[in-house]
Amino acid sequence: MNQIDLTHFSLRQIAELLQSKKISSVELTQTFLARIKQYNPNINAYIALDEDKTLAQAQAADARIAAGNVTPLTGIPIAQKDIFCAKGWPTTCGSKMLAEFIAPYDAHVISQFDSAGAVNLGKTNMDEFAMGSSNETSYFGGVKNPWSYDRVPGGSSGGSAAAVAARLCAAATGTDTGGSIRQPASLCGLTGLKPTYGVVSRYGMIAFASSLDQAGPMAKSAEDCALMMNVMAGFDERDSTSLDRAKEDYCKDLHQPLRGLKIGLPKEFFAQGLDANVGKVIEAAISQYKKLGADIIEISLPNTGLSIPVYYVLAPAEASSNLSRYDGVRYGHRSAEYSDLMDMYCKSRAEGFGAEVKRRILIGTYVLSAGYYDAYYLKAQQIRRLIAQDFVEAFKQCDVIMGPAAPSTAFKAGEKVDDPVAMYLQDIYTISTNLAGLPGMSVPAGFAQSDDGKSLPVGLQIIGNYFDEARMLGVAHQYQQVTDWHKQAPNLDMPEGIA
Amino acid sequence: MEWEVVIGLETHTQLQTNTKIFSGAAIKYGAEPNTQACEVSLALPGVLPVLNKQAVHCAIKFGLAINAEIAPRSVFARKNYFYPDLPKGYQISQFELPVVGKGAVTIQVPAQGKNAAYEKVINITRAHLEEDAGKSVHGAVEDMSGIDLNRAGTPLLEIVTEPDMRSAAEAVAYAKKLHELVQWIDICDGNMQEGSFRCDVNVSVRPKGTEKLGTRREIKNLNSFKFMTQAIEYETRWQIETLEDGGKIQQATVLFNPDTGETRAMRSKEEANDYRYFPDPDLLPLIITEADKARIGADMPELPAAMKARLEAQYGLSSYDASSLTTSKDLADYFVAIVDAGADAKQAANWMMGSVSAKLNSEDKNIKACSISAQQLAQLLTRIADGTISNNAAKQVFEAMWAGEGDVDSIIAAKGLKQESDTGAIEAIIDEVLAANGAMVEEFKAGKEKAFNALVGQAMKASKGKANPAQVNEILKKKLSA
Numbered sequence: 001m002n003q004i005d006l007t008h009f010s011l012r013q014i015a016e017l018l019q020s021k022k023i024s025s026v027e028l029t030q031t032f033l034a035r036i037k038q039y040n041p042n043i044n045a046y047i048a049l050d051e052d053k054t055l056a057q058a059q060a061a062d063a064r065i066a067a068g069n070v071t072p073l074t075g076i077p078i079a080q081k082d083i084f085c086a087k088g089w090p091t092t093c094g095s096k097m098l099a100e101f102i103a104p105y106d107a108h109v110i111s112q113f114d115s116a117g118a119v120n121l122g123k124t125n126m127d128e129f130a131m132g133s134s135n136e137t138s139y140f141g142g143v144k145n146p147w148s149y150d151r152v153p154g155g156s157s158g159g160s161a162a163a164v165a166a167r168l169c170a171a172a173t174g175t176d177t178g179g180s181i182r183q184p185a186s187l188c189g190l191t192g193l194k195p196t197y198g199v200v201s202r203y204g205m206i207a208f209a210s211s212l213d214q215a216g217p218m219a220k221s222a223e224d225c226a227l228m229m230n231v232m233a234g235f236d237e238r239d240s241t242s243l244d245r246a247k248e249d250y251c252k253d254l255h256q257p258l259r260g261l262k263i264g265l266p267k268e269f270f271a272q273g274l275d276a277n278v279g280k281v282i283e284a285a286i287s288q289y290k291k292l293g294a295d296i297i298e299i300s301l302p303n304t305g306l307s308i309p310v311y312y313v314l315a316p317a318e319a320s321s322n323l324s325r326y327d328g329v330r331y332g333h334r335s336a337e338y339s340d341l342m343d344m345y346c347k348s349r350a351e352g353f354g355a356e357v358k359r360r361i362l363i364g365t366y367v368l369s370a371g372y373y374d375a376y377y378l379k380a381q382q383i384r385r386l387i388a389q390d391f392v393e394a395f396k397q398c399d400v401i402m403g404p405a406a407p408s409t410a411f412k413a414g415e416k417v418d419d420p421v422a423m424y425l426q427d428i429y430t431i432s433t434n435l436a437g438l439p440g441m442s443v444p445a446g447f448a449q450s451d452d453g454k455s456l457p458v459g460l461q462i463i464g465n466y467f468d469e470a471r472m473l474g475v476a477h478q479y480q481q482v483t484d485w486h487k488q489a490p491n492l493d494m495p496e497g498i499a
Numbered sequence: 500m501e502w503e504v505v506i507g508l509e510t511h512t513q514l515q516t517n518t519k520i521f522s523g524a525a526i527k528y529g530a531e532p533n534t535q536a537c538e539v540s541l542a543l544p545g546v547l548p549v550l551n552k553q554a555v556h557c558a559i560k561f562g563l564a565i566n567a568e569i570a571p572r573s574v575f576a577r578k579n580y581f582y583p584d585l586p587k588g589y590q591i592s593q594f595e596l597p598v599v600g601k602g603a604v605t606i607q608v609p610a611q612g613k614n615a616a617y618e619k620v621i622n623i624t625r626a627h628l629e630e631d632a633g634k635s636v637h638g639a640v641e642d643m644s645g646i647d648l649n650r651a652g653t654p655l656l657e658i659v660t661e662p663d664m665r666s667a668a669e670a671v672a673y674a675k676k677l678h679e680l681v682q683w684i685d686i687c688d689g690n691m692q693e694g695s696f697r698c699d700v701n702v703s704v705r706p707k708g709t710e711k712l713g714t715r716r717e718i719k720n721l722n723s724f725k726f727m728t729q730a731i732e733y734e735t736r737w738q739i740e741t742l743e744d745g746g747k748i749q750q751a752t753v754l755f756n757p758d759t760g761e762t763r764a765m766r767s768k769e770e771a772n773d774y775r776y777f778p779d780p781d782l783l784p785l786i787i788t789e790a791d792k793a794r795i796g797a798d799m800p801e802l803p804a805a806m807k808a809r810l811e812a813q814y815g816l817s818s819y820d821a822s823s824l825t826t827s828k829d830l831a832d833y834f835v836a837i838v839d840a841g842a843d844a845k846q847a848a849n850w851m852m853g854s855v856s857a858k859l860n861s862e863d864k865n866i867k868a869c870s871i872s873a874q875q876l877a878q879l880l881t882r883i884a885d886g887t888i889s890n891n892a893a894k895q896v897f898e899a900m901w902a903g904e905g906d907v908d909s910i911i912a913a914k915g916l917k918q919e920s921d922t923g924a925i926e927a928i929i930d931e932v933l934a935a936n937g938a939m940v941e942e943f944k945a946g947k948e949k950a951f952n953a954l955v956g957q958a959m960k961a962s963k964g965k966a967n968p969a970q971v972n973e974i975l976k977k978k979l980s981a
Contacts, residue, residue, distance in 0.1 A: 084545075085543070085544060085545045091544065091545075093544065098544065101544070103543075103544075103545075104538065104543070105538050105543070107545055202545075202547060203545065203546070203547050204545040204546070205545055206544045206545045207544075207545065207547075207781075209780075210780035210781050211780035237549065238547060238549060239547050239549075240547065240548065240549050240550065240781060240782050240783055241780075241781065241783065317777060318780055320579075320775075321577050321579050321588070321589050321775070321777070323588075324579060324581065324587060324588020324589055325542045325544070325586060325587045325588050327581060327583075327588060329583050329586075329646065330541060330542070330586060330646070331541075331543070341583065345581055365775065368579070368775035368776075368777055369773055369775060370773045370775075373775075373777070377777060
């Protein structure tokens with residue numbers, strides 16, 4: 001069996017090969033591990049690999065397959081964002097603070113994949129504590145965009161995005177607080193879904209901003225995402241914000257035709273700030289949807305412009321508190337030398353956290369402080385409700401909302417690293433859905449030329465109403481039946497790309 | 500100048516739940532360090548809190564017991580500060596919207612010197628659910644401080660009063676009343692040594708007759724009523740002296756040192772933390788419906804005030820007796836059990852507040868650990884009532900029963916304490932006594948009343964204490980007046 005072919009296969013194709021025993025999970029896993037060995041040193045998508053553990057899981061999966069006890073994901077190697085605690089695995093969240101931390105328990109998402117018989121291929125790189133849009137804040141170094149090695153893969157799920165794009169895994173998990181699944185999916189040319197808040201349990205997923213964090217799949221296609229969602233989603237009593245709903249089959253609407261589908265285009269998503277070439281790709285995708293029978297309606301989300309300021313009050317506020325547990329007392333980095341307790345706290349945290357994390361802890365501490373709380377935190381909560389209300393109004397007129405997932409294609413490493421506001425603007429189109437708790441996804445919609453003539457992927461964002469993930473996946477899947485953007489893969493051996 | 504002390508209390512009551520307030524970890528007191536600490540107690544990365552419904556149940560019970568407003572929607576908030584025994588770097592508590600709102604507790608302040616006993620209503624401001632912190636352990640490892648997170652996450656109900664108390668006696672009466680109540684409704688074991696019931700006392704003074712509150716100092720973590728009295732009295736004197744010497748009181752947190760009997764400032768307000776409270780995004784608002792309240796209300800035991808009224812009405816007890824017997828549910832239940840077993844109510848109350856209470860006190864036991872069952876005591880009282888034994892003999896039987904020497908009748912038999920109630924036999928004894936004490940008889944007939952008592956004493960002596968004193972009295976009277 002040709003290696004390249006295998007790694008490009010869809011989850012359903014791989015599952016068929018595994019279940020018809022044309023290939024074993026061990027062989028499949030070894031194929032991916034070999035590819036990782038070849039390309040990961042350059043791309044840096046994985047920050048933890050453990051062949052023994054991985055292959056032991058593959059063997060167990062083969063035994064399950066032999067026993068006929070299979071799920072669609074049994075034996076399939078999945079990359080896990082290093083934000084999920086996985087028992088016995090390093091779980092660093094991209095931070096020096098947790099560089100030596102081995103998780104003693106499994107996150108809900110991890111145990112869901114384990115029960116399905118999936119194979120954990122390794123832990124993927126990410127922005128430190130999921131704070132960043134370029135993967136450059138990782139303590140373990142940046143990740144290269146497989147489409148152009150001088151570019152960032154986006155963030156914070158940059159490692160997972162690069163791993164899927166480079167075919168270093170069959171699919172991956174990500175988390176999205178303000179766009180951390182959709183923006184890297186857009187920049188790396190893959191399909192990524194951030195579900196409705198509460199659909200995937202946050203238990204064991206290291207918290208950044210609890211009211212916004214949501215895990216989701218990052219994969220080659222909408223159908224792959226649907227299969228991943230069938231494993232990831234579901235009620236978990238260990239997460240009080242997990243929604244107690246009946247188990248859903250996310251593949252159920254994949255084949256639903258799009259005739260009569262009402263697509264809302266928010267005029268605020270096509271205004272100033274959107275790269276013209278990206279805009280053209282999105283327009284072409286919309287035209288494609290028209291051909292598929294959808295009706296296009298212009299809508300307005302008037303408070304879109306407030307979403308970034310609101311987010312950068314609320315997310316840091318929650319983060320400043322969530323990250324207080326990293327104090328050097330029980331686990332994590334502790335400074336080698338200190339004079340007293342306060343000195344231990346200060347030095348351990350000063351050494352353990354990177355600049356972006358510190359910046360957000362400071363912002364968050366400030367906005368929660370006595371005398372500022374009402375002006376910042378409380379006001380931001382009020383505007384958050386207005387933003388959610390915008391969507392309620394919009395969904396009275398349309399079934400799904402479409403627009404760009406990110407304002408530009410992948411930018412060069414180092415380009416925005418000293419300009420936090422420019423970096424924060426990367427999430428201008430994604431943040432409002434997190435604030436509203438809505439599901440959103442990014443779907444490969446084509447390529448746009450960069451200034452230096454490179455052809456880089458562009459993602460179309462689809463935003464659905466609460467719990468409309470299955471419908472959204474169907475909307476994406478129908479598009480993927482008539483386009484092949486999602487099947488494009490970068491040439492990892494392009495000489496000019498190897499930095 | 501005459502001064503008035505103003506006191507308010509914040510009491511942390513540890514709720515009697517099987518597991519911690521936000522996790523499934525057990526809460527056994529005194530276990531090996533960190534053996535009652537799960538991943539949530541340790542605040543590992545990624546863990547989340549889940550509210551223990553039992554703790555909410557306790558809070559609702561308390562709200563119902565003090566006739567308080569119970570919030571249909573209350574919110575958990577994070578109180579952010581760094582401390583080694585606080586694993587998350589924040590405590591989950593309730594801030595703006597507590598589960599229990601305004602309520603009231605009626606206290607009985609005992610008589611003191613020339614001041615008579617009185618009742619007073621103490622208003623409760625609020626009661627909120629929160630988690631306890633762990634403990635720092637010093638000295639277990641040389642040159643190091645250890646952290647024991649067994650207690651971290653233990654459910655607490657913090658009960659806050661208005662500044663309604665005006666003396667140490669009132670504060671202690673309130674604390675005792677609250678202590679009785681939380682045990683009565685079975686939400687707290689009340690064990691003060693183990694820290695299940697801890698009081699912070701806010702004390703300020705002001706010139707008597709003025710309205711404006713003085714600057715308060717908060718005495719932290721008092722875990723005995725004796726220390727509370729000492730601490731408040733010392734603190735009050737200190738504040739008055741400071742003001743009279745022209746000083747100012749600075750708002751501060753103080754600790755009471757039981758060895759010196761003094762309070763000392765721990766930190767002043769300038770050093771106080773900004774706790775940066777905000778609603779905990781990991782927990783949904785706590786919703787309590789009328790149906791929840793009704794369901795829990797139906798399960799509530801009769802409350803002390805209602806039971807006190809019933810003891811007065813149904814059993815004819817005095818207010819004082821009824822009040823004493825309703826200081827704990829076990830005591831009250833014990834009393835009712837004695838009466839149900841056929842004993843006279845007044846007699847039962849006297850014995851409980853006399854011999855039983857003295858014996859329990861001397862052995863530092865509570866009624867639950869009483870060596871004599873209510874049925875046994877009832878039988879003893881029945882034997883007094885039916886004339887089988889005298890009151891004096893009953894005391895001996897009581898001692899023997901306490902020592903575990905057997906049941907009432909076998910002890911009476913073994914010790915030969917049965918009273919002589921045969922009229923013929925008593926008459927015979929009295930005839931002998933009268934014959935032998937002619938002088939006394941003469942004295943009595945000459946109008947010396949005392950001689951009668953002397954004759955009774957002679958008769959009792961002659962019967963070796965076994966004659967029924969009432970019968971002796973009666974027969975003697977008859978014979979002398981014949």
